Amino acid sequence: MRNILIIGAGRSASSLIRYLLDKSTAEDLKLVIADIDLDIAQRKTLNHPNASALALDIFDIKQRAAAIEKANLVVSMLPAHLHIEVAKDCIRFKKHLVTASYISEQMQDLDTAVKANNLVFMNEIGLDPGIDHMSAMKVINEVKEKGGKMLAFESFCGGLVAPESDTNLWNYKFTWAPRNVVLAGQGGAAKFLQEGTLKYIPYCNLFRRTEFLEVDGYGKFEAYPNRDSLKYKSVYGLEDVVTLYRGTIRKVGFSKAWNMFVQLGMTDDTYTIENSETMSYRQFVNSFLPYHLSDSVESKMRLLLKIDQDDIMWEKLVELDLFNDDKIVALKKASPAQILEKILSDSWTLQTNDKDMIVIYHKFGYELEGVKHQIDSKMVCIGEDQTYTAMAKTVGLPVAMASLLILNGKITQPGVQLPIRKEVYEPILKELEQYGVNFKEDVMPYYGYKL
Amino acid sequence: MRNILIIGAGRSASSLIRYLLDKSTAEDLKLVIADIDLDIAQRKTLNHPNASALALDIFDIKQRAAAIEKANLVVSMLPAHLHIEVAKDCIRFKKHLVTASYISEQMQDLDTAVKANNLVFMNEIGLDPGIDHMSAMKVINEVKEKGGKMLAFESFCGGLVAPESDTNLWNYKFTWAPRNVVLAGQGGAAKFLQEGTLKYIPYCNLFRRTEFLEVDGYGKFEAYPNRDSLKYKSVYGLEDVVTLYRGTIRKVGFSKAWNMFVQLGMTDDTYTIENSETMSYRQFVNSFLPYHLSDSVESKMRLLLKIDQDDIMWEKLVELDLFNDDKIVALKKASPAQILEKILSDSWTLQTNDKDMIVIYHKFGYELEGVKHQIDSKMVCIGEDQTYTAMAKTVGLPVAMASLLILNGKITQPGVQLPIRKEVYEPILKELEQYGVNFKEDVMPYYGYKL
Numbered sequence: 001m002r003n004i005l006i007i008g009a010g011r012s013a014s015s016l017i018r019y020l021l022d023k024s025t026a027e028d029l030k031l032v033i034a035d036i037d038l039d040i041a042q043r044k045t046l047n048h049p050n051a052s053a054l055a056l057d058i059f060d061i062k063q064r065a066a067a068i069e070k071a072n073l074v075v076s077m078l079p080a081h082l083h084i085e086v087a088k089d090c091i092r093f094k095k096h097l098v099t100a101s102y103i104s105e106q107m108q109d110l111d112t113a114v115k116a117n118n119l120v121f122m123n124e125i126g127l128d129p130g131i132d133h134m135s136a137m138k139v140i141n142e143v144k145e146k147g148g149k150m151l152a153f154e155s156f157c158g159g160l161v162a163p164e165s166d167t168n169l170w171n172y173k174f175t176w177a178p179r180n181v182v183l184a185g186q187g188g189a190a191k192f193l194q195e196g197t198l199k200y201i202p203y204c205n206l207f208r209r210t211e212f213l214e215v216d217g218y219g220k221f222e223a224y225p226n227r228d229s230l231k232y233k234s235v236y237g238l239e240d241v242v243t244l245y246r247g248t249i250r251k252v253g254f255s256k257a258w259n260m261f262v263q264l265g266m267t268d269d270t271y272t273i274e275n276s277e278t279m280s281y282r283q284f285v286n287s288f289l290p291y292h293l294s295d296s297v298e299s300k301m302r303l304l305l306k307i308d309q310d311d312i313m314w315e316k317l318v319e320l321d322l323f324n325d326d327k328i329v330a331l332k333k334a335s336p337a338q339i340l341e342k343i344l345s346d347s348w349t350l351q352t353n354d355k356d357m358i359v360i361y362h363k364f365g366y367e368l369e370g371v372k373h374q375i376d377s378k379m380v381c382i383g384e385d386q387t388y389t390a391m392a393k394t395v396g397l398p399v400a401m402a403s404l405l406i407l408n409g410k411i412t413q414p415g416v417q418l419p420i421r422k423e424v425y426e427p428i429l430k431e432l433e434q435y436g437v438n439f440k441e442d443v444m445p446y447y448g449y450k451l
Numbered sequence: 452m453r454n455i456l457i458i459g460a461g462r463s464a465s466s467l468i469r470y471l472l473d474k475s476t477a478e479d480l481k482l483v484i485a486d487i488d489l490d491i492a493q494r495k496t497l498n499h500p501n502a503s504a505l506a507l508d509i510f511d512i513k514q515r516a517a518a519i520e521k522a523n524l525v526v527s528m529l530p531a532h533l534h535i536e537v538a539k540d541c542i543r544f545k546k547h548l549v550t551a552s553y554i555s556e557q558m559q560d561l562d563t564a565v566k567a568n569n570l571v572f573m574n575e576i577g578l579d580p581g582i583d584h585m586s587a588m589k590v591i592n593e594v595k596e597k598g599g600k601m602l603a604f605e606s607f608c609g610g611l612v613a614p615e616s617d618t619n620l621w622n623y624k625f626t627w628a629p630r631n632v633v634l635a636g637q638g639g640a641a642k643f644l645q646e647g648t649l650k651y652i653p654y655c656n657l658f659r660r661t662e663f664l665e666v667d668g669y670g671k672f673e674a675y676p677n678r679d680s681l682k683y684k685s686v687y688g689l690e691d692v693v694t695l696y697r698g699t700i701r702k703v704g705f706s707k708a709w710n711m712f713v714q715l716g717m718t719d720d721t722y723t724i725e726n727s728e729t730m731s732y733r734q735f736v737n738s739f740l741p742y743h744l745s746d747s748v749e750s751k752m753r754l755l756l757k758i759d760q761d762d763i764m765w766e767k768l769v770e771l772d773l774f775n776d777d778k779i780v781a782l783k784k785a786s787p788a789q790i791l792e793k794i795l796s797d798s799w800t801l802q803t804n805d806k807d808m809i810v811i812y813h814k815f816g817y818e819l820e821g822v823k824h825q826i827d828s829k830m831v832c833i834g835e836d837q838t839y840t841a842m843a844k845t846v847g848l849p850v851a852m853a854s855l856l857i858l859n860g861k862i863t864q865p866g867v868q869l870p871i872r873k874e875v876y877e878p879i880l881k882e883l884e885q886y887g888v889n890f891k892e893d894v895m896p897y898y899g900y901k902l
Contacts, residue, residue: 188721188722189716189719189721189722191722194741194742195742195744197737197738197742198724198725198726198738199738199739199740199741199742200716200719200722200724200738200739200787201716201739202655202713202714202715202716202719203655204653204654204655204713204714204716205714205715205716209741262653262655263653263655263656264653264656265640265651265652265653265655265656268640268651268653270639270640271639271640271642271651273649273651274649275649286648287648287649287650287651288650288651288652289650290645290650290660291645291646291648291650293646336651
């Protein structure tokens, strides 16, 4: 028996665990599913004979060490900042580690020790980061192997609601951590490269500088730029490209409407609102509007945002029940961002039968034998239900597949790494196709920014 | 002889030193003017027999202690964060201290020791903070003494260019640290109270939410809110007011135009621009605009800002020579804010014969015997020349006057303090009138926000 310890049994672990349990008999696997909440861990075992649940407090040093010592490989689905102590124990007990999180500086610092112990610490192998890396590196390496020269790389990814569950004016529901959606784009200007020129966009203009995308069968999308696209130059070996842009996908019209919250200051997470516990939604809104003796909150809002009452932007606000004076915020010492998250959750929480959707869209520009070409690579994945969501599948399956490949000696290169090498992405992308994660690649003339 | 040690002999020390030298014979004063740059200190002595210059590195502990030990009172005109070591030495050698800076937490922590040694540490006694405190507390205390109840307090202050030197479309020149002007409003939402409702304005909307002010003989001004008006509740004893607002004064139209830089992201000081040393002003501007194959920087700018070429906003940008491709930024690893400061300095630096202007406008709302009243208190001060600027006068004179009052035993209450007590503000406001700092107070019916 090979023992896999999975730490963190939250939403993103569902597909990961089901995959490994399905293979457990054939592959001789034993799963220990650990969570601070034993109940959650228990439910995730699906009562499978090859799975057991463990109540684990990762801050309990002894208990954590004992659990890790018994495993052959550890999967950490903890929040990113909690991986590091698990990682250090993995070195101590010589266990491989797999995570879906960005490599932190602390994690990178372990590289020498990981290599010295001949261990694989595979990170960034979920969706974004994860499938985006793998599907991009596949095309980039194919271009290079043919003797082509990369000119441009644009990459877009979004977690959205499936068309059949798309029932509101924002064409959006929370399919992942709502807090991250509210805070998206904060913390510094977006930086990217367009046709050789470095471009910078401040937060206050981020949602007004979108790009359009079209996906056959799914219609038109938009994307706003991610914070730092430039670091992918070195990671993907794209030192000579003139365009490098990564963005987040939404349905067209979302960003323009979201920008209203940005302009009003409702996404701010740096201070708390006085009396947030007892204030109504309407009072919350009024905090961001000028005082007027007689004008209504609605009138002041339209005036400030310069929109008419028959503007679809206005209808989007009304749909959220923002102006309700009976609904109470009921959060103690909350920031504007926390209050906005609560208001949006009233409207944007997935309903029992709702499905989510993941969209990835890469554009690769390259030159081959003096001719410029472009490859567009697109992937759409729809969730099965509220447990096996598209998000849980796309985050969890690559983690599960990588874990098995490491246990089976198919991924052997030691060190702290991300999935940009062929021995990793080739088998995983191939296997993901069986699970509905299919990239459709189209070759076309190079458009660049000529359109 | 009473010895006054003045540490820091920069621009804001001119009027301060001249005032004390003028009184030095009658008041038996000896001034030691200390600066890291001996030349600057020397020039500020005006070759007066009662002044001597000292080259002082305040990080040289021995030298600093020796200078402070010889003084009867120390004036620190250093940047705010450098006062603390001077203050500690003042306690050690039992010397009074005067500064024009906000009381830092570290400074406040010295209060017990300062009191134990029966010393006066007077802070916030320049212009803003300083004259604003004193002129406000005078009216607030008068209202309270008459049995009135304060309802509202609004206070506005601005350092501007004098009408006779107002020669550009922005009606603005740098009369004080340009860096602070570029960074104004950053670092958190503005918070204030209007008619009982707490209001919050994010940075991206700060310069679009201005109030208008009218000053007889000087025309119309506007003001944008300062970061935190609420702390003045406790400082000024205004616990029951329904309106509390402090703002920065500009000539009408400045803020709307400044907002273009905010929206473009040019005021950001949190990252550095690659190649800032060799890029042209035009390239700098283009970094904040979308890529286009053929559109000019000018066209892209107008499109992004949604302005026509005959809009005065556009002319304001052109006046700054922003689109010049021959002017080079020539700053290494500079932030957008640093580059913008340089570009603006080309246009906004005071010329040899230019004069500056300080404007303060307070509005006090109160109820007396069942009737609501309002007092508007206004002050305009114009500089003499480039040395004895309005800024140098209004910052330096109260510091000088307070120093003399302390030496002469007129200000005696020990402790770390700011000038909100009558024994401090009454003589200083009175004497400031002789130097052209006159507040004109008008009583009128209470307007509140009814207009």
